[in-house]
Amino acid sequence: MKRFVFFALSALLAFSVWAQETPDAMVKRITDEVLLIVRTDKNLINGDTKRAIELIDQKVLPHFNFQHMTALAVGKDWRKATPEQQQRLTAEFKTLLVRTYSNALTGYKNQTVRYKNFKMNPGATEVTVQTEVLQPGGQPIQLDYSMEKLDKGWKVYDVVVGGISLVTNYRDQFGQEVRANGIDGLIKAIANKNKSLEAGKK
Amino acid sequence: MMKTISKIFGGRLTGFLAAVMLLVSGVAAAGDNPADPYEGFNRAMFGVNEGIDTVIVKPLAKGYDAVAPLPVKASVGNFFGNVSDLFIGVNNGLQGKPGSGASDIGRLLINSTIGIFGLFDVASEMGLEKHNEDFGQTFARWGAGDGGYLVLPIFGPRTVRDSFGLLVDSAVDPVSHIDNIRVRNSATVLRFVDVRASLLPSDKVVEEAALDKYSYVRDAYLQRRRNLIFDGNPPKLED
Numbered sequence: 001m002k003r004f005v006f007f008a009l010s011a012l013l014a015f016s017v018w019a020q021e022t023p024d025a026m027v028k029r030i031t032d033e034v035l036l037i038v039r040t041d042k043n044l045i046n047g048d049t050k051r052a053i054e055l056i057d058q059k060v061l062p063h064f065n066f067q068h069m070t071a072l073a074v075g076k077d078w079r080k081a082t083p084e085q086q087q088r089l090t091a092e093f094k095t096l097l098v099r100t101y102s103n104a105l106t107g108y109k110n111q112t113v114r115y116k117n118f119k120m121n122p123g124a125t126e127v128t129v130q131t132e133v134l135q136p137g138g139q140p141i142q143l144d145y146s147m148e149k150l151d152k153g154w155k156v157y158d159v160v161v162g163g164i165s166l167v168t169n170y171r172d173q174f175g176q177e178v179r180a181n182g183i184d185g186l187i188k189a190i191a192n193k194n195k196s197l198e199a200g201k202k
Numbered sequence: 203m204m205k206t207i208s209k210i211f212g213g214r215l216t217g218f219l220a221a222v223m224l225l226v227s228g229v230a231a232a233g234d235n236p237a238d239p240y241e242g243f244n245r246a247m248f249g250v251n252e253g254i255d256t257v258i259v260k261p262l263a264k265g266y267d268a269v270a271p272l273p274v275k276a277s278v279g280n281f282f283g284n285v286s287d288l289f290i291g292v293n294n295g296l297q298g299k300p301g302s303g304a305s306d307i308g309r310l311l312i313n314s315t316i317g318i319f320g321l322f323d324v325a326s327e328m329g330l331e332k333h334n335e336d337f338g339q340t341f342a343r344w345g346a347g348d349g350g351y352l353v354l355p356i357f358g359p360r361t362v363r364d365s366f367g368l369l370v371d372s373a374v375d376p377v378s379h380i381d382n383i384r385v386r387n388s389a390t391v392l393r394f395v396d397v398r399a400s401l402l403p404s405d406k407v408v409e410e411a412a413l414d415k416y417s418y419v420r421d422a423y424l425q426r427r428r429n430l431i432f433d434g435n436p437p438k439l440e441d
Binding site: 166168 | 235272276279331332334400403406407410411412413414417418420421422425426428429430434436
């Protein structure tokens with residue numbers, strides 16, 4: 001019961017701040033929410049990937065613009081794809097990203113997040129929110145979110161870990177695939193990768 | 203030229219690098235990625251390194267990770283981190299950042315004394331941030347181009363520029379100047395295994411995320427280096 005009240009309250013709170021929330025506040029709110037769950041959820045602590053994906057699906061994914069992410073990962077070839085191909089590409093790439101990086105959550109060990117000073121011009125529609133993951137006995141890891149303002153609020157379109165963009169790091173691999181086997185070949189390659197990961201999980 | 207370099211930097215690593223360069227110029231066939239002119243050689247070497255990693259290095263790192271308790275691992279990391287702060291400071295100075303350089307030397311002094319020979323990173327807790335610098339980054343700041351991506355045996359991903367950086371890094375490395383050969387070798391291996399162990403958690407991510415692991419690792423390395431050269435704030439690239 002206590003837990004329910006807590007969640008209902010935080011949901012209400014989240015809703016009321018939704019409209020005017022600045023991008024850095026949004027990153028902080030979601031990070032805090034997710035970390036709270038990660039620290040307390042028994043299944044997650046025991047390394048349950050399915051639970052991690054579920055959590056990401058509910059809490060994190062609504063704030064991502066996967067279409068933009070996919071376009072960024074594909075680069076120039078994106079415009080050659082038909083709208084239908086773009087949709088399929090986005091769906092497969094989303095599955096791949098979610099699956100691989102959900103694992104990072106199950107590997108959580110006492111990290112904390114530090115938020116760097118954030119300044120934003122009043123009319124800005126594109127910003128970078130910079131954070132740092134601190135870990136005991138290790139160097140801090142830079143974790144930046146590139147965000148854009150859409151009608152539905154701020155959305156993340158790139159995540160950069162220690163200077164490595166998880167999105168543009170695919171550009172060359174995707175380009176290779178498109179050059180060899182076309183857009184459909186790329187869709188198939190990502191789909192196959194997803195299938196093999198799914199099969200390996202069992 | 204190699205002879206002069208070898209006189210300055212000591213023979214072994216120079217010879218090793220010379221052999222790599224010779225091999226590269228022999229096998230290299232131009233790939234279609236301008237950042238990776240030696241792709242043929244690199245892919246082959248990447249495969250060899252993967253083999254060495256699977257059979258020797260990774261099992262060692264896993265064993266170390268399992269056996270050593272967290273405080274021990276933290277101390278080992280801190281100790282070698284402290285040793286490296288000296289030349290991190292020097293490199294910051296060479297890159298025209300005397301403030302950062304002074305902070306690094308301050309870290310070295312604090313951690314070597316209050317931090318008990320560097321076993322504890324007291325300086326970080328006091329707000330003196332740990333930096334990441336090496337001669338490869340310094341050469342880049344001085345305007346040297348990267349010379350193309352290059353996978354070295356055992357050392358793994360570098361660029362030609364970073365390979366020359368590695369040469370200088372190793373020449374001045376305090377660990378390589380330990381007189382007692384057994385201590386020197388043990389320290390070198392321990393540091394290597396400790397670094398590899400710290401990378402274990404990312405293994406699975408790379409394995410699962412990559413369509414082509416070779417390209418994934420290469421592009422991650424190049425992005426990471428660019429980020430380090432610009433101290434975490436690289437200028438935005440055109441999409």
